[in-house]
Amino acid sequence: MMINKQRHYQDLLDDRKSVKHLLIGSLTCLLSCESCEAQRELTSNLNDEIKSFFLQYFERSNMRLLNLKPECLRLSTKLSVPIKPQPEEAQKWSESFSALIASKYGSTLYHAFLLREFSNENLEFWLAVDEYKHLKPQNMEAKAQNIYNEFVADNAPKQVNLDAETRLTILKNVQSKINDQHTFDRAQRRAQHMMERDSYQRFLQSRLFLELAYP
Numbered sequence: 001m002m003i004n005k006q007r008h009y010q011d012l013l014d015d016r017k018s019v020k021h022l023l024i025g026s027l028t029c030l031l032s033c034e035s036c037e038a039q040r041e042l043t044s045n046l047n048d049e050i051k052s053f054f055l056q057y058f059e060r061s062n063m064r065l066l067n068l069k070p071e072c073l074r075l076s077t078k079l080s081v082p083i084k085p086q087p088e089e090a091q092k093w094s095e096s097f098s099a100l101i102a103s104k105y106g107s108t109l110y111h112a113f114l115l116r117e118f119s120n121e122n123l124e125f126w127l128a129v130d131e132y133k134h135l136k137p138q139n140m141e142a143k144a145q146n147i148y149n150e151f152v153a154d155n156a157p158k159q160v161n162l163d164a165e166t167r168l169t170i171l172k173n174v175q176s177k178i179n180d181q182h183t184f185d186r187a188q189r190r191a192q193h194m195m196e197r198d199s200y201q202r203f204l205q206s207r208l209f210l211e212l213a214y215p
Contacts, residue, residue: 090213094204097196101126109212113203121158122191122199125151129184140179147184148174161194162187 085105093100100106107127114120128151132143151160152170162170166186173183203209 085212087213087215090209093209093213097192097200100200100203109208110200110203113206113208114199117199117202119199121151121160122195124158125160126188126191126195129188132184133181137179140181141177144174144179144183152187160187160191162190166190 083105085103089103090106093103093106100110107123111120111123114123125147128143128147132140132147135143148156148170150156151158152162152167153159170184170187173180
């Protein structure tokens, strides 16, 4: 019975992840549009009908998770949607890559920009590693393996550009199953350096950024 509950609980989490990706896709479509009108529409934080659907879904899902495993419930019943910043705030994103990533709206907009250029793997890797560093020790091993499989391994679906030595070091650390929050530090620094030197600079010259920061 306990195994079935655990499996059901994991199925719910997987289902939530799929719905979350659908939501992110909806946001990305809005953010990818370069027109000022589309940017103004985003201020309303999604169409009311869409927002209502996601809110109701997550509320129902939370109740089911609570009934299965209350101590594991860490998810808010409120849907977090990036709020369009004032131009002054957006202008601060040009001060540093860190300032951009620290903004939920800024990082989402940057991600949309990278998706249009089919160069989103470095940012997604960086964000996954940042999430990994803040996990509890008991959750780090599985997350490290997922990051390795998705971004580091040979023929990984979103393989990032790493030197052979860094790739091998990560593999050894992941295989050792030691919960070390510094496992991906070197690779994360390299990914950030590449973004700062290339795509971040192009983002600052894009209409997506300029129309928001200097309307």
